[in-house]
Amino acid sequence: MTTQRKKTIGILTGGGDVPGLNPAIRATTLRAVREGYRVIGIKNGWKGVISIDPSKPFEEQEYCIELNEKAVTRIGRTGGTFLHSSRTKADKVALKDVPEHLKGEYKDEINDLTPAALENIKYLGLDYLIPVGGDDTLSYGFRLHKEGVKIIAIPKTMDGDVPGTEYCIGFSTCVTRTIELTHELRTCAGSHERFLVLEVFGRNAGFSALLPTVGGAADRCVIPEHPFDMEHLTALMVEDRNNNPSKYSVVLVSEGAKMIGGTEVFESEETDSFGHKKLGGIGEVVGSRLKKYSPKFNNGKEINIINQKLGYLVRSGQPDALDSIVPTAYGNLALDLIAQGISGQMVCIRDGKYDHVSIEAVRKDEKGESIKKVNVAKFYDTNRYRPIYQNLMGDPLLIMTRDE
Structure with a gap:
């Protein structure tokens, strides 16, 4: 035997x-x-x-x-x-x-x-x-x-x-933590009538910014799939602030988001073995520009910023x-x-x-990036920098996460 x-x-x-x-x-x-x-x-x-x-x-x-x-x-x-x-x-x-x-x-x-x-x-x-x-x-x-x-x-x-x-x-916990932490930081933003700028994960895809925004975490979000105009974002944030009884507004910024004509922002030039430089810092850039442009849309008065990179808090x-x-x-x-x-x-x-x-x-595009990205035409309002909420019938539980 x-x-x-x-x-x-x-x-x-x-x-x-x-x-x-x-x-x-x-x-x-x-x-x-x-x-x-x-x-x-x-x-x-x-x-x-x-x-x-x-x-x-x-x-x-x-x-x-x-x-x-x-x-x-x-x-x-x-x-x-x-x-x-x-x-x-x-x-x-x-x-x-x-x-x-x-x-x-x-x-x-x-x-x-x-x-x-x-x-x-x-x-x-x-x-x-x-x-x-x-x-x-x-x-x-x-x-x-x-x-x-x-x-x-x-x-x-x-x-x-x-x-x-x-x-x-890991995705659900990330979204859950992002919503929770944003709501906690609202008390600071409201107390001082500021813009709240939160940098979140999302190298090539904006799911981790867009879905928390669907869940009420933010007024606006900017994502890697669509370059954004900084002055237009400022105008929207001032509008949101003026419409809020507590006089503050919130934007989620994907770490891979880019301004029109700009590039990604990196912490350093070092790369890992997959060729990725570590992203980080776009939230600070957005915050400083919001403050700079705010007088143009706020009767000449500057609006201060609370800037927070959520980083490892959402993966811990x-x-x-x-x-x-x-x-x-x-x-x-x-x-x-x-x-x-x-x-x-x-x-x-x-x-x-x-x-x-x-x-x-599990394949990548010619640049070595993931081919799965937010369907901008269906789920992202490129003029208002926020999710599209119409015509969700038949979409997955988490709405925009299906491969298109």
Whole structure:
């Protein structure tokens, strides 16, 4: 008689942390272990995959651990990622970031460490790998799929812009936090009769600014999909302030928003391995211009500003209800596909229902940007810089998150 080897599933989280990652890890692990799979958690995303040293025994590895019920039972109620994360693209690794044990083999300024990744996946004995991440993380998962690795992807990003799905883990908590924090800051804006300018996430897509505005967080919002006119925005903000009994108005500014004729604003010129410079500062620029132009539309009187970058506040803390429920469903959907021997798929929500699509759906445009963006013509009033609320019949629960 022969004993059949227990199948092994690997799981990793890549890119920025969001609430909901731990519920996904927990759900996947609990279901898998109870059905007889071995589960290995790979730490630090794709960095962990390339950093495992196959010359060492599993017990001595820094970047992988065996997961069981005891390890994951309590993590579902917490934010962040129990497995940690990184912004690493394994086929584009700078020489300084090549793991020590591989530096004799990879000596170029930029290196493709996919052969090392494949060797380490084989070393771990992975029958399936579940990457949880945004389009950057999952696009490398697609690369491994083409190399023969059995991949089931789970979409995650607070920007809500992974193609192929109406929902990404982390998005609901981001929107919820944005609305909550904006309402808290209203007391300061109202007390001093100021403009409240809040910079929010959204590199290429404005979902994380537009949907909170739908929820009543702001009077106006500016998004990456449509360049805005600064004087026109000022006129609208003065109008809103004058119509408000508390004499203040609010604008949400996507970090990737651009003025007409302008460019994105970056914190620095440094880039990550996906070629992205860190965005940040457009909110301060908008705030200073609002103050500068305000006398023109306010009888010559200047209006002061409260400027706040929400940043990590909207991606910290425990997940909200949706980011506790959806990740649990996604983890179980992944196990359903594995049980059926299916691979090369991403679990998703389409037309309001749980489903799966080819991981090839996670693709980018010629500039390396996500192809999923706000449908401006349908959902964004380009004259009033606010959402369009008409003709929503048949749209998804979160309105503008379907791929068009």
